[in-house]
Amino acid sequence: EVQLVESGGGLVQPGRSLRLSCAASGFTFDDYSMHWVRQAPGKGLEWVSGISWNSDYIGNADSVKGRFTISRDNAKNSLYLQMNSLRAEDTALYYCAKDRDSKDNAFDIWGQGTMVTVSS
Amino acid sequence: DIQMTQSPSTLSTSVGDRVTITCRASQSISNWLAWYQQKPGKAPNLLIYKASSLESGVPSRFSGSGSGTEFTLTISSLQPDDFATYYCQHYNSFPFTFGPGTKVDI
Numbered sequence: 001e002v003q004l005v006e007s008g009g010g011l012v013q014p015g016r017s018l019r020l021s022c023a024a025s026g027f028t029f030d031d032y033s034m035h036w037v038r039q040a041p042g043k044g045l046e047w048v049s050g051i052s053w054n055s056d057y058i059g060n061a062d063s064v065k066g067r068f069t070i071s072r073d074n075a076k077n078s079l080y081l082q083m084n085s086l087r088a089e090d091t092a093l094y095y096c097a098k099d100r101d102s103k104d105n106a107f108d109i110w111g112q113g114t115m116v117t118v119s120s
Numbered sequence: 121d122i123q124m125t126q127s128p129s130t131l132s133t134s135v136g137d138r139v140t141i142t143c144r145a146s147q148s149i150s151n152w153l154a155w156y157q158q159k160p161g162k163a164p165n166l167l168i169y170k171a172s173s174l175e176s177g178v179p180s181r182f183s184g185s186g187s188g189t190e191f192t193l194t195i196s197s198l199q200p201d202d203f204a205t206y207y208c209q210h211y212n213s214f215p216f217t218f219g220p221g222t223k224v225d226i
Contacts, residue, residue, distance in 0.1 A: 035216070037164075045156075045164065045207055045218040059214025062121065095163055105211040106154035106169035113163060 002026035002109050004096050009114030012086055020114055022079040022096030027109075030054075030074035033099040035107060036081050038092035038116075048094070049081065053102075064090075086118045122146050122210055126219035133224060139195040141222045143208035148188045152212040155184055155193045158221075159204045167206075168193065198224070 008020040022034070036048040049060045049070040058070060069082040079096050093115050097107035123146040133139055143153065151171035156164035166175045168184035171191055181196045195202055203226065208219040 044221045045158075045209075047209070047216040047218060050214060050216065059216070061215050100166070100169055104169055105152070105216070106166055106209075107164070108166045108175065110163035
C-alpha cells in the first residue's frame with residue numbers, strides 16, 4: 001500500500017525550530033518529487049515547499065523563504081522540513097504529498113498530516 | 121508568482137444538481153492544473169490532473185476543462201458524498217499555488 005506518514009509536529013514557542021519528517025512506503029521513493037502543503041485551522045491549502053527526486057530542484061513559498069528548508073534522504077525513503085524562526089502564522093496541519101508521476105506534478109498521495117502549533 | 125482565484129467561494133446546491141466551479145490563473149499555465157476534493161478532517165483527494173484528465177478511481181460525474189488561464193470543474197449530478205470543499209492548484213512552475221477553495225454545501 002502506498003503510504004506517507006508525517007511526524008515531528010507539536011507545540012513550539014515563536015522563534016524556535018522544529019523538524020518534520022515524512023516516511024514513505026509502497027512506492028519507489030526516489031522516482032518522485034515530493035512536497036509539503038499546510039493548512040491553517042479553518043483555512044485553505046497552502047503549498048509550502050517542493051523538491052525533485054534528486055534534490056536538484058527546490059522551490060519554496062514566499063511566506064517561508066529563508067526560514068524553512070526541504071530535504072530528502074532517498075536511502076531512508078524520507079522527506080524532511082526544517083522549520084526555523086517559527087511564527088504564530090506558521091500554525092497549521094502540515095501534509096507531505098507525492099507527485100503523480102515523473103511528468104505530472106499533481107499530488108496523488110497525501111499523508112494524514114502533522115500539527116504544528118506556534119505559541120508562547 | 122502565479123495567483124489562483126476560484127468562484128464561487130460557496131455553492132448551495134441539492135442532490136442531482138449540475139455544479140460548475142471556475143478557477144482562473146493570473147497568467148497562462150497551459151494545462152498544468154489539478155482539482156482536489158477535501159472533506160472535513162481529511163487530507164485532500166486528487167480528482168483531475170492536467171486540467172481534464174480524470175484520476176483513477178474518481179467517478180465519471182467529475183470532469184475538468186480549460187487551458188491557459190481559465191478552467192472549470194463540473195460535477196454532472198451531485199451526489200451526497202460530493203458535499204465538500206474543492207481546490208484548484210497550478211503546477212506550471214514553482215511556487216505551486218492553490219486557489220482559495222469552493223465549499224459545496226446544501
